[in-house]
Amino acid sequence: MDPTKYTSRAIPRISLRDFDARVDEITAELVCAAETNGFFSLKHTGISVEEIENMFKHSKQFFALPDGSKATVPWSAKNVGWEKNAQIRPSTGTADMKESYQLQFGMYFCAIFGNEWMPIIMDRVGENMKDSWISEDELPSFKDTALDFMQRTQAVSERLMLCFARGLGFTDDYFVKAHDVSQPDSQTTLRLLHYFAVDKSVRVPEGYFRAGAHADWGFLTLLFQRPGQSGLEICPGREVVSDFGIGDEWTKVDFEAGDIVCNIGDLLMSWSDDRFKSTFHRVRAPMDPETDYYGPRYSIAFFNQPCSSCTIQGPLKKYPAVTGEEFTRSAMNRNFAALKAKKDVMAAEAEKSDQQIASAMSREVRIKA
Numbered sequence: 001m002d003p004t005k006y007t008s009r010a011i012p013r014i015s016l017r018d019f020d021a022r023v024d025e026i027t028a029e030l031v032c033a034a035e036t037n038g039f040f041s042l043k044h045t046g047i048s049v050e051e052i053e054n055m056f057k058h059s060k061q062f063f064a065l066p067d068g069s070k071a072t073v074p075w076s077a078k079n080v081g082w083e084k085n086a087q088i089r090p091s092t093g094t095a096d097m098k099e100s101y102q103l104q105f106g107m108y109f110c111a112i113f114g115n116e117w118m119p120i121i122m123d124r125v126g127e128n129m130k131d132s133w134i135s136e137d138e139l140p141s142f143k144d145t146a147l148d149f150m151q152r153t154q155a156v157s158e159r160l161m162l163c164f165a166r167g168l169g170f171t172d173d174y175f176v177k178a179h180d181v182s183q184p185d186s187q188t189t190l191r192l193l194h195y196f197a198v199d200k201s202v203r204v205p206e207g208y209f210r211a212g213a214h215a216d217w218g219f220l221t222l223l224f225q226r227p228g229q230s231g232l233e234i235c236p237g238r239e240v241v242s243d244f245g246i247g248d249e250w251t252k253v254d255f256e257a258g259d260i261v262c263n264i265g266d267l268l269m270s271w272s273d274d275r276f277k278s279t280f281h282r283v284r285a286p287m288d289p290e291t292d293y294y295g296p297r298y299s300i301a302f303f304n305q306p307c308s309s310c311t312i313q314g315p316l317k318k319y320p321a322v323t324g325e326e327f328t329r330s331a332m333n334r335n336f337a338a339l340k341a342k343k344d345v346m347a348a349e350a351e352k353s354d355q356q357i358a359s360a361m362s363r364e365v366r367i368k369a
């Protein structure tokens with residue numbers, strides 16, 4: 001396999017400090033980043049390094065549980081739950097070498113009527129997360145920590161939504177309303193990720209990816225990483241959201257402790273009539289013992305997804321109006337179709353190479369005879 005080609009590209013680091021006073025300046029910076037490489041990092045977000053590390057601590061505790069415990073909250077088609085080595089990307093046709101646990105808000109409040117001394121108990125439950133929270137017995141503070149962290153990250157997302165709405169000429173609350181996480185049909189998801197450690201003394205096999213190249217299909221992704229745990233790379237260049245092709249020149253994404261790395265997803269690309277770019281990215285397997293990080297890698301991705309019932313259409317109406325539910329379904333279908341196409345190509349290649357081996361062997365037999 002040819003070595004990866006690397007190119008340096010600007011990934012702006014944008015400060016959210018004094019947001020209200022600086023909103024026009026911040027909007028201009030965000031719009032510029034969205035129109036070029038579709039990736040930027042945020043500093044001064046209001047979420048402290050300690051809060052991020054606390055969420056990572058809980059994530060590590062979850063992944064350290066035996067598989068049998070994690071399997072009590074299995075991945076479901078509602079896009080929540082735990083999976084291990086199960087996400088296959090159309091770009092690679094093989095499973096990412098990772099495990100992940102996805103959580104949603106499911107934030108409609110449920111009133112449980114008790115006795116006269118304790119008349120009402122409010123709980124944070126919702127349909128999508130029913131049976132998908134790891135039990136309090138296994139990890140006592142997990143649910144509260146995760147929900148609080150999700151709320152904090154949602155607040156940062158809403159600032160970005162306001163800026164992108166202004167940039168596109170919508171009213172300030174237009175995207176915020178479409179991504180209202182207090183609604184029962186909210187699809188916004190927090191994904192905890194754990195990529196397995198890789199043995200430094202053995203050459204990493206071809207086709208081994210921590211996360212194969214892909215574009216995110218949601219609105220915006222906010223990504224938390226840990227200093228020293230490198231691996232994220234981007235490859236911009238898509239002109240239209242339906243384009244599945246990617247280039248082959250990559251750029252490593254650097255970030256500082258406390259930064260949130262953000263990228264535009266396919267939804268915002270189509271909602272902006274392809275003006276804002278949803279960029280291919282991947283987490284490459286470590287290859288170079290001198291420079292790469294071989295230990296276990298943890299990251300946390302917050303995917304802003306539209307409520308199922310909201311209507312999606314760009315200001316220029318380049319694409320027909322669809323609901324959030326339709327958008328998500330067609331993103332899934334496109335992914336499965338691309339995956340099937342990749343599998344067909346891989347099967348045809350495997351058959352061709354089997355035939356070549358068989359004919360080489362029969363030639364050898366004939367020569368020997």
Ligand SMILES: O=C(O)CCC(=O)C(=O)O
Pocket residue numbers: 191193211216223225232281282283299300301
């Ligand atoms: O782990 C990372 O750094 C990236 C994760 C990612 O791109 C994803 O889960 O969509």
Ligand SMILES: [Fe+2]
Pocket residue numbers: 214215216221281
């Ligand atoms: Fe991604």
